[in-house]
Amino acid sequence: MDAKLIHDMSNPLTIAHGMIGIALSHLESGDVQNAVNKLQKSILALDKLKIILQAERAKLPNTLKAEV
Amino acid sequence: MKEKILIVDDEEEIRELIAFSIERALVNPIVMQCGDGQEAYDCIQKEKIDLLITDVKMPKMGGTRLVASVNNLPAEQKPTHMIVISILTTPQEEPKVINGTSFFPKPWDASQLETHIRHLFGLVAIDRPAGKKTEIDQSVIDVFLEATIQVLTVTGNISVQPDGVFMKQPDTVSGDISAIIPMNSKEYTGSMSISFTTPAFLELAEGMVGGHFTEITSDIESAAGELCNQLYGLVKRNLNRVGHSLAPAIPSIISGPNHKIRHLVQGPCYTLQFQVGAGTVRVEVVISPKLR
Numbered sequence: 001m002d003a004k005l006i007h008d009m010s011n012p013l014t015i016a017h018g019m020i021g022i023a024l025s026h027l028e029s030g031d032v033q034n035a036v037n038k039l040q041k042s043i044l045a046l047d048k049l050k051i052i053l054q055a056e057r058a059k060l061p062n063t064l065k066a067e068v
Numbered sequence: 069m070k071e072k073i074l075i076v077d078d079e080e081e082i083r084e085l086i087a088f089s090i091e092r093a094l095v096n097p098i099v100m101q102c103g104d105g106q107e108a109y110d111c112i113q114k115e116k117i118d119l120l121i122t123d124v125k126m127p128k129m130g131g132t133r134l135v136a137s138v139n140n141l142p143a144e145q146k147p148t149h150m151i152v153i154s155i156l157t158t159p160q161e162e163p164k165v166i167n168g169t170s171f172f173p174k175p176w177d178a179s180q181l182e183t184h185i186r187h188l189f190g191l192v193a194i195d196r197p198a199g200k201k202t203e204i205d206q207s208v209i210d211v212f213l214e215a216t217i218q219v220l221t222v223t224g225n226i227s228v229q230p231d232g233v234f235m236k237q238p239d240t241v242s243g244d245i246s247a248i249i250p251m252n253s254k255e256y257t258g259s260m261s262i263s264f265t266t267p268a269f270l271e272l273a274e275g276m277v278g279g280h281f282t283e284i285t286s287d288i289e290s291a292a293g294e295l296c297n298q299l300y301g302l303v304k305r306n307l308n309r310v311g312h313s314l315a316p317a318i319p320s321i322i323s324g325p326n327h328k329i330r331h332l333v334q335g336p337c338y339t340l341q342f343q344v345g346a347g348t349v350r351v352e353v354v355i356s357p358k359l360r
Binding site for chain 2: 006007010011013014015017018019021022025041045
């Protein structure tokens with residue numbers, strides 16, 4: 001796996017993980033609206049990660065695609 | 069002290085995550101953000117930064133070059149502390165410190181980052197029941213300490229001996245008469261109380277209103293509220309001078325032998341204890357940062 005791909009995947013993963021953490025903090029203090037906002041940001045980050053993974057999958061030889 | 073923190077990352081959401089951790093780790097910090105190393109370098113040359121937190125891979129100027137450039141600046145311009153967050157290390161690793169610069173992996177552990185930031189600024193982290201952490205800067209404790217001595221000495225006309233600052237354990241007795249006042253500012257919420265054992269309160273009441281008292285009666289109970297009012301007023305004035313925004317508030321009085329105080333927010337209870345004559349005075353402070 002090249003360095004660029006690791007970097008590209010690392011940021012959305014960090015954002016998704018971190019936003020869920022902030023959402024939990026907001027929930028602890030009863031701030032549901034802000035918790036939902038942060039969860040939406042985590043979903044956007046995961047969507048970005050999904051697009052990156054799909055693009056990587058598309059590069060695989062056809063024989064491997066069925067298994068990944 | 070208001071710490072100036074500069075966050076450098078080309079991803080807005082990453083900056084938001086780091087800023088959230090900083091605001092949990094420190095009391096009332098000044099948080100600035102830049103989207104690349106060049107912008108950050110220009111900023112650092114203009115004002116003294118206490119902590120620089122930077123990503124590595126960024127447009128225009130990356131984090132590695134930024135740190136190298138900053139290290140070539142005169143000492144008075146260099147940030148006091150630097151943290152580099154990168155994907156170069158694995159998430160399982162502990163943060164590394166090389167030549168005064170800390171290295172954190174990406175994704176990072178938020179609580180580990182918060183603890184590290186507090187450690188850099190000499191703050192002690194205290195576990196709260198909900199798993200969050202908070203702390204009060206030593207300079208804030210000093211304001212309470214000095215104000216208490218001033219109020220008790222001047223108003224109570226009595227000598228006061230500081231007897232230590234400690235974290236109060238849950239369900240600990242506060243005193244025989246207390247006054248509690250809410251503490252609300254833009255950045256935090258909480259409460260402060262001042263409690264007296266009977267001997268301390270009677271000596272203070274005698275100093276304040278004259279006469280001789282052998283028990284706490286309704287005639288002298290209001291002296292607890294007056295002392296609390298004066299203490300809070302002095303603390304508010306001194307803290308607001310250094311950037312806090314404490315709002316005016318009115319104290320409530322609680323009396324009864326060996327009572328316990330329930331503060332308005334959950335969190336570590338900083339207790340300042342004083343010896344006054346044959347008795348004890350305790351000032352308790354509990355604050356909790358407001359989440360934005």
